[in-house]
Amino acid sequence: MSYIRWEDPFCGDSSNCFRIGTDAAGNAYIAVSGAEDQYVTDTRAALGALIRDIKAGKADHLL
Numbered sequence: 001m002s003y004i005r006w007e008d009p010f011c012g013d014s015s016n017c018f019r020i021g022t023d024a025a026g027n028a029y030i031a032v033s034g035a036e037d038q039y040v041t042d043t044r045a046a047l048g049a050l051i052r053d054i055k056a057g058k059a060d061h062l063l
Helices: 044-055
Strands: 017-022 027-032 039-043
Touching (some): 017 044, 039 044
Antiparallel strands (some): 027 039
């Protein structure tokens, strides 16, 4: 498995904090802060689109 470089946690209004990570192959990862060994992975573009939609209020129920 490749090395994942995690960014600082992003915390919303609630107590849920998420972290975004990337690897050298260009894959992106998202995980709950503190549980980085259990992550969702996809391309950076796909996870970026998911995050933009959540921030826009289109999928806030997912969090």
